[in-house]
Amino acid sequence: MKTYLPPKFIVERDPERCIQCQVCVNQCAFDTHYYDAEDDEVRSRPDSCVGCHRCVLFCPTQALTIRRNPLDYRENYNWRPEVIEDIIKQAETGGVLLTGMGNDKGYRIYWDHLVLNASQVTNPSIDPLREPMELATYLGRKPDRVEIDRDYPGLKTELAPQVRIEVPVMFAAMSYGAVSINVHESLARAATEAGTLWNTGEGGLHPKLYEYGNNTIVQVASGRFGVHPKYLDVSRVVEIKIGQGAKPGIGGHLPGEKVSAEVSMTRMIPTGTDALSPAPQHDIYSIEDLAQLVYALKEATNYTKPISVKIAAVHNSAAIASGMVRAGADIIVLDGLRGATGAAPKIIRDNVGIPIEMALASVDTRLRQEGIRNQASVVISGGIRNSGDVAKAIALGADAVYIGTAALIALGCTLCQQCHTGKCAWGICTTDLALTKRLNPDIGARRLANLLRSWSLELKDILGGMGINALESLRGNRLHLRGVGLNETELEILGVRMAGS
Amino acid sequence: MTKKANRAVKIDASGLLYRELNARLREVVSNxxxxxxxxxxxxQRYIGTDLGRPVEIEIFGTPGNDLGAFMDGPRITVRGNAQDGCGNTMNNGEIIVHGHAGDISGLSARGGKIFVREDVGYRAGIHMKEYQDRRPALVIGGTAQDFLGEYMAGGILILLGLNLKEGEHHKANYIGTGMHGGIIYLRGSVEAFQLGKEVGVAELEEKDHQTLQGFVGEFAAHFGYDAQAILKHRFTKLFPLWIRPYGRLYAY
Structure with missing residues (x-):
């Protein structure tokens, strides 16, 4: 069938600059550039270009430019090019449209409508360069009250397991199979260096990464891939995955072409088989059932590790979160509308779930109202872009955040949204061995650790400006936030006042 | 092995919460x-979890949900019925139930064997896996409810239907729906409409008979049946038609 899909990008090769070295041919994973042996010339076919800019960055003479194909259809606000092209694609395939990364639609980003406070005259700001600043965060269930044994001296109260992280930013769940082993290694090493945690996602943990176990959150999801006693033993935290922001209510289908020999070993399914994660966990149909799995994992780890439960932020998250805490979760994770994925049906990614800012505010409020906020740490994820977002999230009530997309960008991702094809030219979202090699874990770990260092320094600046010397004092302190351009309902849900009031 | 280690330690579970009981089990096993x-x-739930050694546990009474969840090594004999989630994500070991077992028996098992003398509930054997020589098996003496072997990615599931009367069918629907690995052997008949869209039906080959001999032999030994009498009946083999059942669902 002749496709009616126009090329998305225009590839321009400057003949003056091009030295015919074929670096672009080798770098492109989508066969956009090719060497025409007959004419002895490097050429391009723009229809397969995904706009990942790998060739642009690696061209030694800067001969390449990739521009968006302007696609000047007649102007129509309803029938935009994306809408038209999706229909064309479906008419030609009859399939569910797949995509990668997070929701790219224009839903309001509430972080951009929240501003932070600073000290002026009436209280002094602090200079973090010379004064101690505390970003350390303890994740885990906190007791309702503590009793002190004065003779001992120490705590009489037995504390639930706590995990100290030096910066309130952790790496979000990205499974081995979706991302390459070198991504996992980069994340593991960077988390270890920075004193924070990374998350295996639901695809198991490669044995060579067991040594980073102390900084590892392992996931138990509906497919139970790679879940065995050693996996639980080496970890610091065990996370039950109920849902993710990019595809609430949807299971995962890791396509068979990404199930390589090594992925097959970690997931325990034959090579080339689809790795299917059912939509629900079939042992969890209720809060009581969730409690059963939470305690199964506590039993399996002899009550030595916090158990986390991750859900996608949906309409009744606050009530669900209350149930999760009562089910014994020590950490609850909310993944918002903008949470990303290695593959999801586009229609789900773009239309299901609620903004994380709203979910966080309503969950924190609800848990406080019920007097159980201390019983679980709250972690959020889904579209956290910078330390400003982190500070606002903490002020709205989060204990820590997960970053996924931001971490991948640090590793080279340009958000071309082709993760589901397994052909990532940056060696990130692929299991192809040749592509995987493009990401050197030494460099990857360095880039990620640098990112965390930058954000830590900035967070300290933000805190210092507010006259606060410990992140703990900002946590849930919504008086440090003001809203800009928000209506009354939005302000009420967020629990913040309008700027100027 | 010392005499002491060989002697069975008796624990009276009456009035013990599962946490107390399992702590006690860890303690005696570590000794x-x-x-x-x-x-x-x-x-009491989670019996057999986190023991990590090939100990023998004999249970009198009714163990709670998630018997042998994440279990790695023990061999559990239940003199009674097991509840839901028996063998949940089990890694290795054996569970022998002299009675019925509930829903999702063998959920996501990665290895080991489960023998149930009577019936099982819904979604038994869901998402069992296998890798090379690690091949879990679930053998059910009676019959099963719907979604037997759903999403199966590996392993062996045997349904014997010994308690079916002459001419009676298995009643489960959606058998093997979403199956993309492993194998199911059914003794007794099912109609085509009872099967999931993703399974094929085949006659047994020589190696299937060998597999059945082994597992049915073990089953018969556990529960005092005559293996040859069971094996005389006709068996049907269900296998996944595709290793990528949903590969054609998507537009890339």
Missing amino acids: GTQRIELRNVCG
């Missing part, structure tokens, strides 16, 4: 005990 007898078990 090198090889055989444990649990009396008056009444609904």
Whole structure:
């Protein structure tokens, strides 16, 4: 069938600059550039270009430019090019449209409508360069009250397991199979260096990464891939995955072409088989059932590790979160509308779930109202872009955040949204061995650790400006936030006042 | 092996919460005990979890949900019925149930064997896996409810239907729906409409007979049946039609 899909990008090769070295041919994973042996010339076919800019960055003479194909259809606000092209694609395939990364639609980003406070005259700001600043965060269930044994001296109260992280930013769940082993290694090493945690996602943990176990959150999801006693033993935290922001209510289908020999070993399914994660966990149909799995994992780890439960932020998250805490979760994770994925049906990614800012505010409020906020740490994820977002999230009530997309960008991702094809030219979202090699874990770990260092320094600046010397004092302190351009309902849900009031 | 280690340690579970009972089990197992007898078990969950050694546990009474969840090594004999989630994500070991087992028996099992003398509930054997020589098996003496072997990615599931009367069918629907690995052997008949869209039906080959001989032999030995009499009946083999059942669902 002749496709009616126009090329998305225009590839321009400057003949003056091009030295015919074929670096672009080798770098492109989508066969956009090719060497025409007959004419002895490097050429391009723009229809397969995904706009990942790998060739642009690696061209030694800067001969390449990739521009968006302007696609000047007649102007129509309803029938935009994306809408038209999706229909064309479906008419030609009859399939569910797949995509990668997070929701790219224009839903309001509430972080951009929240501003932070600073000290002026009436209280002094602090200079973090010379004064101690505390970003350390303890994740885990906190007791309702503590009793002190004065003779001992120490705590009489037995504390639930706590995990100290030096910066309130952790790496979000990205499974081995979706991302390459070198991504996992980069994340593991960077988390270890920075004193924070990374998350295996639901695809198991490669044995060579067991040594980073102390900084590892392992996931138990509906497919139970790679879940065995050693996996639980080496970890610091065990996370039950109920849902993710990019595809609430949807299971995962890791396509068979990404199930390589090594992925097959970690997931325990034959090579080339689809790795299917059912939509629900079939042992969890209720809060009581969730409690059963939470305690199964506590039993399996002899009550030595916090158990986390991750859900996608949906309409009744606050009530669900209350149930999760009562089910014994020590950490609850909310993944918002903008949470990303290695593959999801586009229609789900773009239309299901609620903004994380709203979910966080309503969950924190609800848990406080019920007097159980201390019983679980709250972690959020889904579209956290910078330390400003982190500070606002903490002020709205989060204990820590997960970053996924931001971490991948640090590793080279340009958000071309082709993760589901397994052909990532940056060696990130692929299991192809040749592509995987493009990401050197030494460099990857360095880039990620640098990112965390930058954000830590900035967070300290933000805190210092507010006259606060410990992140703990900002946590849930919504008086440090003001809203800009928000209506009354939005302000009420967020629990913040309008700027100027 | 010392005499002490060989002696069965008896634990009276009456009035014990599961956490207390399992703590007690960890303690006796870490002392090198090889055989444990649990009396008056009444609904305590997670028995056999986090023991990590090939100990023998004999349970009198009714163990609770998630019997042998994440289990790695023990061999559990239940003199009674098991509840839901028996063998949940089990890694290795054996569970022998002299009675019925509930829903999702063998959920996501990665290895080991489960023998149930009577019936099982819904979604038994869901998402069992296998890798090379790690091949879990679930053998059910009676019959099963819907979604037997759903999403199966590996392993062996055998349904014997010994309690079906002459001419009676298995009643489960959606058998093997979403199956993309492993194998199911059914003794007794099912109609085509009872099968999931993703399974094919085939006659047994020589190696299937060998597999059945082994597992049915073990089953018969556990519960005092005559293996040859069971094997005389006709078996049907269900296998996944595709290793990528949903590969054509998507537009890339």
